[in-house]
Amino acid sequence: MPKVTFITENENTTLEVTTGKTILDLALDHDIDIEHNCGGNCACTTCHVIIREGMNHLSEMEEEEEDRLDTSPDLTLSSRLACQALIKGDCVVEIPKNTQAFRKAEQH
Numbered sequence: 217m218p219k220v221t222f223i224t225e226n227e228n229t230t231l232e233v234t235t236g237k238t239i240l241d242l243a244l245d246h247d248i249d250i251e252h253n254c255g256g257n258c259a260c261t262t263c264h265v266i267i268r269e270g271m272n273h274l275s276e277m278e279e280e281e282e283d284r285l286d287t288s289p290d291l292t293l294s295s296r297l298a299c300q301a302l303i304k305g306d307c308v309v310e311i312p313k314n315t316q317a318f319r320k321a322e323q324h
């Protein structure tokens with residue numbers, strides 16, 4: 217199973233995942249809260265993440281995502297929208313500070 221590592225301001229979390237999930241779904245399933253103001257409809261940029269490794273292990277970027285990302289003030293060459301990128305293999309995902317909402321209370 218692919219492994220996805222999330223890098224946040226405070227910690228790194230590595231999760232195993234079945235292929236075909238979006239980065240956003242995987243994160244939210246594991247209480248890693250990424251802003252997602254439009255509910256995953258490619259209509260905002262609040263779920264912007266930076267792919268540190270494994271860009272080729274994600275689904276190809278569609279034109280709609282590309283156009284939307286172009287409006288992000290924090291755009292990088294490794295940017296993706298977490299709600300649009302389907303996981304196909306190992307990758308390392310940085311959640312920029314302004315994309316992080318909060319970690320839910322489950323942490324011990």
Ligand code: FES
Nearest residue numbers: 254256258263299
């Ligand atoms: S949640 Fe709005 S574009 Fe991803």
